[in-house]
Amino acid sequence: MSESAAHTLIDILLDWGVRQVFTCPGSTEAPFLDASVDRPELDVCLTTHELTAVTMADGYARFAGGVPAVAYLHTNVGLVNGLGGMYAAQLGRAPVVVLNGLKAGVIQSRRGFTAPPDVGALAAGYAKWSWQAQRAEHLAQDLSRALQTATNGPPGPVWLGLPEDLVAAPASAVAPAPARSRRVAPGAPDPEQVTAAAAALAVARSPLLVAGADLVRENAVDLLVSLAEQLGARVVNEDRRSFERSAFPTGHPRYAGFYTERLPAVREADVVAFLGARCFHEFEAGSIAAPAAGVTLIHSNADPAEIGKTHGADITLTGDHRLILDRLMAALPAGHRPHPALPAPPAVTADPEPAGPLRVPEVAGALAATVDRRTRIVADATTSNAALFAHLPQEVPGQVITTSSGALGWGMGAALGVSVAKPSDRVVAVVGDGSFQFGAPALWVAARRRLPVTFLMINNGSYAAVAAALRRYGRRAVESGHYPGKDIAGPDFAAISAGYGVPAERVTSGPELARALDAAGDADGPRFIEVLTDPGDLGP
Structure with missing residues (x-):
C-alpha cells in the first residue's frame, strides 16, 4: 500500500526530534493516526480533552531543550477548547506547533459539519504564524515552516490547519532538511x-x-x-x-x-x-x-x-x-567596586498551625520541606501562588513554573508534559479547586501512562480571585458580606481522582499533609492530595 502525505508529516516531525504528539483526536485525524501505526518511533499521546493536549505540549516544550512540541486538535470545536493553552504557551514563549485537523475542502466550502469559515482566525491572536494548507504537495514545506517559526526566536506557538483530504492524499513532497531551517541565533545588543x-x-x-x-x-x-x-x-x-x-x-x-x-x-x-x-x-x-x-x-x-x-x-x-x-x-568601568554585601534575607517560615483550617502558607511550608534540586513545581493555584512563591526554594533555573495567562486548568496538563520531558525529576502540580475543574481530564492521562506527578490541590471551596476582586471593588458585596460567584464548595475531589485511577487522599492537618507528601515522593506513579484550607483566605 502506498504511503500518504500523513507519513511524510510524521517523518518531518521525527527528523526535527519530535517524539510525541499530544492529541485529542476526532474523525478528521484518521489519516494521521493510521499512518502512525507505520511509524512506531512517534508516540501518539492520547488525551481526553484538548486543553490537556495543548498544556502537555507547553509543559514539555519548556524543558525539551529547544525541540518543538506538537499538539494535534480536532476541527474548530477542538481548537476552541485548546485556545487557553495556546495563550499560556504564547506568554511562556513555548515552541508549540498546534496541528488542527480540518474537514476536506469541499465540506469546508459548503460549511458542513464542524466546518465554519476561517478556522485559523480563531488561533491567529495566539500564534506567531497561522496557515491553512492549500495543496497536498505543499504540506511538507508548510509543516517545516511551522516548526521553524515556532523555534526561531523569540519562540512561541504556531497554528497549521490540515484538511483531511490533503493529509490522506498520496505522498508527493520532499521536506526541506531540518538543518536548513534550524533556529537562527538572536543578534548582539546595541x-x-x-x-x-x-x-x-x-x-x-x-x-x-x-x-x-x-x-x-x-x-x-x-x-x-x-x-x-x-x-x-x-x-x-x-x-x-x-x-x-x-x-x-x-x-x-x-x-x-x-x-x-x-x-x-x-x-x-x-x-x-x-x-x-x-x-x-x-x-x-x-x-x-x-x-x-x-x-x-x-x-x-x-x-x-x-x-x-x-x-x-x-x-x-x-x-x-x-x-x-x-x-x-x-x-563596567575598570576598578568598579561592588556595593557592600547585603544581609541574608530572613527565612520565610510558616506560622505555628492554628486551631482551625489549614492556611495556604502552611501548605506551602510543608511542600517546601520536601523540595530538592530534582523537584519541579508547576503552580496553578491563582490566589495561592503568592504564598507558594514566597515559601518555595527556587535554586534551579525554571524550578518553579507558572502561567500569567489566567487560563484555569493549565497546570495539570503542563505538569504531565514536564514529567515527559524530565522523567528523572519529581514533578508536583499545585492546583486550586477551581483550576482542577478545568484540568481534571489530565488525571486520565496520568493514570494511563503512570506519570509520577503529585497533584497537590488546595481546596478552599471558592473562586477566591472573584471574591478578592469584589473586595477590591469595595461596594455592595463588601457591605453585605455576600460574594456572588465565589462558592464552588461540594465535590469530593479525592474521590473524583480515585475514579480516574489516581490514588488519592484528603488531608486536613499539617501532620497529615507532611505524611502524604512523603508517601507521594516515593511513589512510582501519580498521586493526588486534596488539602482542605481556610475558605476565608482570599489571597493578596
Missing part, C-alpha cells in the same frame, strides 16, 4: 545601549536587577548571578502577575524577593534593570505605577515589541541574553 546601561549600573547607589524568564530560556542565569555579584546589586523575580519561571536562586544572598512597589529593594532603587522580563505587566487598569522620578529604567527582552510598552524605558537592549549580560559585565 553596543551604545550596553555602554549606557553599564555606566548607569556602575554609578547607581542602589541598583536592582529583575530576573526574567528569557534568562532561563536562553541559559543565562549563571551570568545574571555573576553580574549581581560584580555589581553588588539586589535581585528580584518578576512581579508575580507576570512571573512565569524562576530565574535566580532564592538562597543567594543578593536575592530580595518578588518585584512589588512595597518591597524595600524596589523603593530604594535608583536604577532598575528588567533583564529578560516583561516590564510593568498590568493586571487591572492603573494597577502599576510609573517609576519614581529620577529612577533610571533599563529593559531587555528577546522580543523588541515587549520593551518599554507600558511606561517606557531609558535604556533598551534586545538580542541574546548571554551576550547582553556578558557585555554588560565587560563594559
Whole structure:
C-alpha cells in the first residue's frame, strides 16, 4: 500500500526530534493516526480533552531543550477548547506547533459539519504564524515552516490547519532538511545601549536587577548571578502577575524577593534593570505605577515589541541574553567596586498551625520541606501562588513554573508534559479547586501512562480571585458580606481522582499533609492530595 502525505508529516516531525504528539483526536485525524501505526518511533499521546493536549505540549516544550512540541486538535470545536493553552504557551514563549485537523475542502466550502469559515482566525491572536494548507504537495514545506517559526526566536506557538483530504492524499513532497531551517541565533545588543546601561549600573547607589524568564530560556542565569555579584546589586523575580519561571536562586544572598512597589529593594532603587522580563505587566487598569522620578529604567527582552510598552524605558537592549549580560559585565568601568554585601534575607517560615483550617502558607511550608534540586513545581493555584512563591526554594533555573495567562486548568496538563520531558525529576502540580475543574481530564492521562506527578490541590471551596476582586471593588458585596460567584464548595475531589485511577487522599492537618507528601515522593506513579484550607483566605 502506498504511503500518504500523513507519513511524510510524521517523518518531518521525527527528523526535527519530535517524539510525541499530544492529541485529542476526532474523525478528521484518521489519516494521521493510521499512518502512525507505520511509524512506531512517534508516540501518539492520547488525551481526553484538548486543553490537556495543548498544556502537555507547553509543559514539555519548556524543558525539551529547544525541540518543538506538537499538539494535534480536532476541527474548530477542538481548537476552541485548546485556545487557553495556546495563550499560556504564547506568554511562556513555548515552541508549540498546534496541528488542527480540518474537514476536506469541499465540506469546508459548503460549511458542513464542524466546518465554519476561517478556522485559523480563531488561533491567529495566539500564534506567531497561522496557515491553512492549500495543496497536498505543499504540506511538507508548510509543516517545516511551522516548526521553524515556532523555534526561531523569540519562540512561541504556531497554528497549521490540515484538511483531511490533503493529509490522506498520496505522498508527493520532499521536506526541506531540518538543518536548513534550524533556529537562527538572536543578534548582539546595541553596543551604545550596553555602554549606557553599564555606566548607569556602575554609578547607581542602589541598583536592582529583575530576573526574567528569557534568562532561563536562553541559559543565562549563571551570568545574571555573576553580574549581581560584580555589581553588588539586589535581585528580584518578576512581579508575580507576570512571573512565569524562576530565574535566580532564592538562597543567594543578593536575592530580595518578588518585584512589588512595597518591597524595600524596589523603593530604594535608583536604577532598575528588567533583564529578560516583561516590564510593568498590568493586571487591572492603573494597577502599576510609573517609576519614581529620577529612577533610571533599563529593559531587555528577546522580543523588541515587549520593551518599554507600558511606561517606557531609558535604556533598551534586545538580542541574546548571554551576550547582553556578558557585555554588560565587560563594559563596567575598570576598578568598579561592588556595593557592600547585603544581609541574608530572613527565612520565610510558616506560622505555628492554628486551631482551625489549614492556611495556604502552611501548605506551602510543608511542600517546601520536601523540595530538592530534582523537584519541579508547576503552580496553578491563582490566589495561592503568592504564598507558594514566597515559601518555595527556587535554586534551579525554571524550578518553579507558572502561567500569567489566567487560563484555569493549565497546570495539570503542563505538569504531565514536564514529567515527559524530565522523567528523572519529581514533578508536583499545585492546583486550586477551581483550576482542577478545568484540568481534571489530565488525571486520565496520568493514570494511563503512570506519570509520577503529585497533584497537590488546595481546596478552599471558592473562586477566591472573584471574591478578592469584589473586595477590591469595595461596594455592595463588601457591605453585605455576600460574594456572588465565589462558592464552588461540594465535590469530593479525592474521590473524583480515585475514579480516574489516581490514588488519592484528603488531608486536613499539617501532620497529615507532611505524611502524604512523603508517601507521594516515593511513589512510582501519580498521586493526588486534596488539602482542605481556610475558605476565608482570599489571597493578596
